[in-house]
Amino acid sequence: MNIGIVGTGRMGTAIVRRLLDLGHDVQVWNRTAYKAHDAHEAGAKWTPILRDLVRDSDVVISFLYDNESVERVYLGANGLLTGRVEGRLFIDMSTVSPGPHAQIAVATAARGADFLECPVSGSIPAAQLGALVGFAGGEATVFTRAHPLLAQLCRRLEHVGPIGAGARMKLAANLLLAVFWQALGESLLLAGSPSMDTARVIDLLADSNIGAAILRMRATQIVAALNGQTSAPATFDVDAIRKDLRYMVQEAAERGNSLPLVTRALECFDRASSEGGGRADSATYPALWISQQVAPVEEPRGMNERQGLRPSSDSLRYADHGIPTHSEPV
Structure with missing residues (x-):
């Protein structure tokens, strides 16, 4: 053909x-x-x-x-x-x-x-x-x-x-994915402990009742980002998620509905983009979001431990280790 x-x-x-x-x-x-x-x-x-x-x-x-x-x-x-x-x-x-x-x-x-x-x-x-x-x-x-x-x-x-039904179904699928990445960042921040390394935390979450297949599939990339390491070129980046989230909000509004979780997630992804993380892969977004919650460098000693995961706040700052970019959209 x-x-x-x-x-x-x-x-x-x-x-x-x-x-x-x-x-x-x-x-x-x-x-x-x-x-x-x-x-x-x-x-x-x-x-x-x-x-x-x-x-x-x-x-x-x-x-x-x-x-x-x-x-x-x-x-x-x-x-x-x-x-x-x-x-x-x-x-x-x-x-x-x-x-x-x-x-x-x-x-x-x-x-x-x-x-x-x-x-x-x-x-x-x-x-x-x-x-x-x-x-x-x-x-x-x-x-x-x-x-x-x-x-x-x-x-x-x-x-x-x-x-129209196919387009809405794809947006619905991406809604779950986008909210998942935001929820994972918050989950890691909450679960973080200086006695547990990031790989172990991810493995435990993947084995819990959430059972998200993508957590196992992308575990290596998630952990690498949390440890301040670069990863492969982005396949679905923060700016693409922002685009989809905006379409979700607009489509819901046209149908007389609201999406409160999507609206809040969009605000978080917008901040990540405005601070230089727009081309970061979605799997590295939890680390980016956590880095934005960490207090400035002059914080009192021990603040990182109270915030959570073992890597230092400096290692989580994407400005210090270039996030790979994807090809420009057609």
């Missing part, structure tokens, strides 16, 4: 690799060409013009950063829908609000094309193994058409409702 991939960040590139491994012909587009280098090196064809990518593809999958990117790429003056789109299938896997998808669904239907939203949950390795979880929203007939391809990318694929 001829497949076009729009957006070659880390996840988009992982999907490219998966599709190439399965024998598909893949061409890619990214707003900044050099960020498509890895996808091109893996065997994908690079195209600089979106309408040309659509012309030469049976299916177009997009993986973009935010509402503005999705609207620009699909509906902009030089966007995906400016060329010959009749009969094509478009699938957007971006984590965005439902609003842009509703507009795109109307525009594609008017041009004789199909559109499905299917944001996914999972890691980069999961994407390369075809083990993502997909939240599909759209017409049942379009989901049926997309299912054989999406099943090659997802270990679990659910049609959760009409356009």
Whole structure:
């Protein structure tokens, strides 16, 4: 199958690799060409013009950063829908609000094309193994058409409702994740004791009734950050979480609801970003948040012990040990 991939960040590139491994012909587009280098090196064809990518593809999958990117790429003056789109299938896997998808669904239907939203949950390795979880929203007939391809990318694929339902489901999943990282920071601060090292605390929490799989999966990175060590490049950073949290608050407000935990978590993540931690990986956020609770250096002797975990406050200050950054969003 001829497949076009729009957006070659880390996840988009992982999907490219998966599709190439399965024998598909893949061409890619990214707003900044050099960020498509890895996808091109893996065997994908690079195209600089979106309408040309659509012309030469049976299916177009997009993986973009935010509402503005999705609207620009699909509906902009030089966007995906400016060329010959009749009969094509478009699938957007971006984590965005439902609003842009509703507009795109109307525009594609008017041009004789199909559109499905299917944001996914999972890691980069999961994407390369075809083990993502997909939240599909759209017409049942379009989901049926997309299912054989999406099943090659997802270990679990659910049609959760009409356009908008998939976007809301992904935001709901990320809500739990964002609040978890904030809660973990507070839990570690509360549980901290000078007689227990950080790795032991994390292991005990992971073995408790919370049973969060991500705590075991990311334990090494969490502990490294708590001990003031750098880690691998960010896969889901603080600024991306802030973006999602804002969409959650906005979507709830439009539906006449409020999200008090999300609102407070957003304030905490906003502070982390304003103090230089915007590009920090989410798994390192608990250490960043704890460092912000520690008193200034001139604190009385012994304050660190009362605050909690064994590492010194200086080792927890991200300004002292560069936090790795991720690629700029498409």
